[in-house]
Amino acid sequence: MSGRGRLVGLAFCTCYLAAHLTNKYVLSVLKFTCPTLFQGWQTLVGGLLLHVSWKLGWVEINSSSRSDVLAWLPASVLFVGIIYAGSRALSRLAIPVFLTLHNAAEVIVCGHRMCFRKEKTPPAKICSALLLLAAAGSLPFNDAQFDPDGYFWAVIHLLGVGAYKILQKSLKPSALSDIDQQYLNYIFSVALLAAAAHPTGDLLRALDFPFLYVYRFHGSCCASGLLGFLVTLSAVKLKSLVAPGQCAAWLLLxxxxxxxxxxxxxxxxxxxxxxxxxxxxxxxxxxxxxxxxRGTP
Known part of the structure; x- marks a missing residue:
C-alpha cells in the first residue's frame, strides 16, 4: 500500500469515527429526534459541498443522460430509506449494536448471490455471513437495553443497505461514477426529506426542541454535515487508491x-x-x- 493510500485510509477512519460520534451526540444526548430535518440537513450540506468541489475541479461529476438518472432513481429512494431508518435506530441503540446490525446487510448480499445469481461463493464469505447473522440474531436476546423500536428501525436500515448494494452491483457497468451516484442521492434526499418534514410532524417538533438556540446544537449539526461529506469523499478516494480487500480492512478498523x-x-x-x-x-x-x-469475488 502506498503512503498516499495510508493517509487517505487514516483520514477515512478519523472522519468515520467523528461522524458517528457526532450523530450519536445529537440524536441521543441532545435528543434531536427529527430525522427528516437532521438527515435533510446533512444531505443538503453534502450536496452543496460536493457541488462546490465539482466547480473547483476537486471532483468530477459527469452530465449523465436522463436514462442513467432514471435507472439510478430506485437506488436513491433506497438511500433515503437507509439514512432515515439509520437515524431512527442510532438514536435508540448503542453504536456497537447499531454497527453489528448494519454489517448484517452482507448476509442479504451473500444470499442474493448464491440463490438468485447462482454465483460460486467462497467458504470464507459463507462463514462470514453466518457469523454476522448469528451475531445480529442473538443481540436482541442479550441486550440489557433492548429497545423494540430501535431494533425495528435497525432491521429496516440493514434491509435497505443490502438492497442498495445489490442494486448498485446490478447496475454496473454504469455511466454513473460513485461520485455521480452520491450526487444524485443527495439531490433526491433533500427534495424528499424536505417534502416529508411537515407531514411527519418533525417540523413542528423541532420548533419545541429545547436546544434549538444553543450553540452546541448548531455546532454539532454543522459538524455532522461536514463530516458526512468528508466520509463520502474519503471513501471514494480510498476506493480508487487501494484494492477492495484493503478498503474492507480500513472500514473494519x-x-x-x-x-x-x-x-x-x-x-x-x-x-x-x-x-x-x-x-x-x-x-x-x-x-x-x-x-x-484474497481477491475473491
Missing part, C-alpha cells in the same frame, strides 16, 4: 475504533453475552476482509 470510543464516551450497559455477540460480529467482518484480500 474504522468501525472497531468507533465502537470502542463510543463505549467510553456514551452511557450504556453491555452484558458479557452482548459483548460476545459483538465480538462474533467482529469475527464475521474480519473473515469478510480475509476473503476480500
Amino acid at each position: 474504522a468501525q472497531v475504533a468507533t465502537a470502542g470510543s463510543s463505549v467510553l464516551l456514551f452511557e450504556g450497559v453491555l452484558t458479557r453475552a452482548a459483548v460476545g455477540c459483538l465480538l462474533l460480529g467482529g469475527l464475521g467482518e474480519a473473515l469478510l476482509v480475509f476473503a476480500e484480500r
Whole structure:
C-alpha cells in the first residue's frame, strides 16, 4: 500500500469515527429526534459541498443522460430509506449494536448471490455471513437495553443497505461514477426529506426542541454535515487508491475504533453475552476482509 493510500485510509477512519460520534451526540444526548430535518440537513450540506468541489475541479461529476438518472432513481429512494431508518435506530441503540446490525446487510448480499445469481461463493464469505447473522440474531436476546423500536428501525436500515448494494452491483457497468451516484442521492434526499418534514410532524417538533438556540446544537449539526461529506469523499478516494480487500480492512478498523470510543464516551450497559455477540460480529467482518484480500469475488 502506498503512503498516499495510508493517509487517505487514516483520514477515512478519523472522519468515520467523528461522524458517528457526532450523530450519536445529537440524536441521543441532545435528543434531536427529527430525522427528516437532521438527515435533510446533512444531505443538503453534502450536496452543496460536493457541488462546490465539482466547480473547483476537486471532483468530477459527469452530465449523465436522463436514462442513467432514471435507472439510478430506485437506488436513491433506497438511500433515503437507509439514512432515515439509520437515524431512527442510532438514536435508540448503542453504536456497537447499531454497527453489528448494519454489517448484517452482507448476509442479504451473500444470499442474493448464491440463490438468485447462482454465483460460486467462497467458504470464507459463507462463514462470514453466518457469523454476522448469528451475531445480529442473538443481540436482541442479550441486550440489557433492548429497545423494540430501535431494533425495528435497525432491521429496516440493514434491509435497505443490502438492497442498495445489490442494486448498485446490478447496475454496473454504469455511466454513473460513485461520485455521480452520491450526487444524485443527495439531490433526491433533500427534495424528499424536505417534502416529508411537515407531514411527519418533525417540523413542528423541532420548533419545541429545547436546544434549538444553543450553540452546541448548531455546532454539532454543522459538524455532522461536514463530516458526512468528508466520509463520502474519503471513501471514494480510498476506493480508487487501494484494492477492495484493503478498503474492507480500513472500514473494519474504522468501525472497531468507533465502537470502542463510543463505549467510553456514551452511557450504556453491555452484558458479557452482548459483548460476545459483538465480538462474533467482529469475527464475521474480519473473515469478510480475509476473503476480500484474497481477491475473491
